[in-house]
Amino acid sequence: MLRARDIVRRDALTGGEIVDRVVLDHGDRHRRRVAMRGVGGLAFLLDLPTATVLEDGDALVLEDGRLVWVEAAPERLLEIRAASEHALRRLIWHIGNRHIPAEIAADAVFIAQDHVLVEMVRGLGGSAEPVTRPFRPEGGAYAGGHGHHHGHGHD
Template structure:
């Protein structure tokens, strides 16, 4: 069985090398190792060094040099819109504060269906409607980016397995520092 051990990012994909496509939803596009069958029957073992997000248009390079291009599948989502950009930014902040994967566009936010979040959005003046489309949420701040300089990296122990970057503040981080989240 062919193995796919490399990702060719969308901008570097040569269309004449694409032998097949594989249509995957958002969750299935975040993998490390798994047996897969592409849309036209090409079977292969995805065997990456670490779990990686495959973006719409990226390709998986097979041992025999052929490419299998990734297509983002349509899925059920919630489209969040508002009457003005400021309210949309505030809703994006509230969703981000809850670590919700979200796709951000100029006019809308897209999230996976969640009735609690839909009620929150509506309670904050937003409109939340079900839609069906490909989901392309924002990548995390550290996804495939070099680590930030150590002088701006502060790791806060507040129940999450990640680091947060903050600009230097003219105050100490304490319970009431006002930087937007709690500190333990």
């Protein structure tokens, strides 16, 4: 089976033949080794040296040099907002205290749907509305650059 053993991060992608794409939700973008099938039907084995978070816009490098585009799938999320910047920071602190994945935007926070957190957010004066969009949560302080791996050394 054709293998993908490397990743080119979206900010380092400068060219190459993109032959297919995989559309993956947040959970499916954290992988090391799994059989995959692209939207166009290309079957391959993702075979990375370590478990890695695949980011929206990355490319998987097939052993023949061709690329498979990684796309974040739309997911059902909560969009959390607050009346002020200070109130939003307070909500972020409470959400962070729950140790759940969160995507922090300039004026909102996105988390997976959770009825308990909806009540908490609203109880603290914020809003929590369902949305469907790709989920790109923060990697965390110990994520090591989201599993940075693209085949070159660093000085």
